Amino acid sequence: MSTEPSLHGRRRPARNDELLAIPWLEVLDERQRERVALEIKVSDALPGDFICRTARPVTYWFGVIDGLLKMSTDNAEGQTMTYTGIPPGGWFGEGTALKREPYRYNIQALRSSIVAGLPVDTFHWLLDHSIGFNRFVMNQINERLGQFIAAREIDRMNNPDARVARSLAALFNPVLYPGVGELLRITQQELAYLVGLSRQRVNEALNALQAQSVIRVEYGGLRVLDLGALRSSIFLKHPR
DNA sequence: TCATTAAATTGTT
């Protein structure tokens, strides 16, 4: 418990290029889009900054414009458990926003990030007035359910290469994280934090995946070549 | 814009 990190950077209106990075804006009609765009707030988060914390009241529905966040929680023994990373294009917290309950997770920036927030009242207004928005949120929740089931599977795998592969596949999910595209900006150290392995082991796994032409390792990021293979882990037998 | 230097990231033991 040293220095308390700031809750977030100062909030400001969203710039135009930042609005373009918000996937659900395009399902709204012009009137709704114009109204909502004015209410979206954006903040720059530095590594370690909290976007939201457990037990705090809901203020916003959040989305990642750029950067990388992690979702975690502290258990009774005081240990931090990391659940997932959130790359660009990802929106989260709709569960708590829907119920107007306190946040159940900590969301922290893993690197310098740009985070957008839609006030909960506006979130509810959209639910009441836009069918497209409802469809987006429903689709989002459904897709995440699939991810959590996959995450349980990942946790039970003992093969580190498989864990890295499946965790990567989750981050490359085009529905949940449309801002990622082909190239995921993430360092091997950051990925190691998310997967729960050492950087060395992650490096080894990544090179194995690269050798199978499933991904390409780049400086400061990873490029998917075969998302299906990443998901199914068919390459895991060591063909030598 | 280019060259130099510092910082970040990766590869390896």
Place this chain on the structure above:
DNA sequence: AACAATTTAATGA
């Protein structure tokens, strides 16, 4: 965990 090698970012003329 330590260290060398490589890549990018920052600086200043």
